[in-house]
Amino acid sequence: MTDYENSIRAMIDLFGRDYQFALSTDKNNIPSSRYVDTYFDGESFYVVTYGLSKKAAEIADNPNVSLCCSRMHAFSGKAYNIGHPLIPENAGIRSALTKAFEPWYFKHNNEADENMCYIRIDPTAGFFHKDGTGYKIDFTEKTVKTFPFTFDTVLTEES
Numbered sequence: 001m002t003d004y005e006n007s008i009r010a011m012i013d014l015f016g017r018d019y020q021f022a023l024s025t026d027k028n029n030i031p032s033s034r035y036v037d038t039y040f041d042g043e044s045f046y047v048v049t050y051g052l053s054k055k056a057a058e059i060a061d062n063p064n065v066s067l068c069c070s071r072m073h074a075f076s077g078k079a080y081n082i083g084h085p086l087i088p089e090n091a092g093i094r095s096a097l098t099k100a101f102e103p104w105y106f107k108h109n110n111e112a113d114e115n116m117c118y119i120r121i122d123p124t125a126g127f128f129h130k131d132g133t134g135y136k137i138d139f140t141e142k143t144v145k146t147f148p149f150t151f152d153t154v155l156t157e158e159s
Helices: 003-015 054-061 088-100
Strands: 019-027 030-040 045-050 064-068 074-083 116-130 133-138 143-148
Touching (some): 003 030, 003 116, 003 143, 019 054, 030 054, 045 054, 054 074, 064 116, 088 116
Antiparallel strands (some): 019 064, 030 045, 064 074, 074 116, 133 143
8 A cells, every 4th residue: 555545544534524624715815714524535525514605605716725723634625516415426425424424414404405515625735644643645646745743732722
């Protein structure tokens, strides 16, 4: 197995579940960030949202996005509205998302609403760490640089 394939396995271990990231979009060179629940399937990150939301509108205008979190995992990529959960093309990812987001998926989403949609984020580059190893990954070239990495940032919470 290649280093790139090993890094994708590590990503699935970390992000192949309900994982919160700050999603940053851009409109007229003004950035906008919000926390979203994501799921990584081995190729892309997925977000469940509303087609008339600010993030969906900004993605339609400019697909360049970034994801980051307090644990220093960060990715950049292209985002696409792939449509309503019930269209046939989304059957496979819908199954994975309803399972990953099971505690809240049907409580917070109305699949009868025609504006509900999925956003697919195809990462192009990123950094993450797992088990003492840092990964700087280029998804376009399918290459990765690995190095020893200790996450020693002190996380603080507002009181």
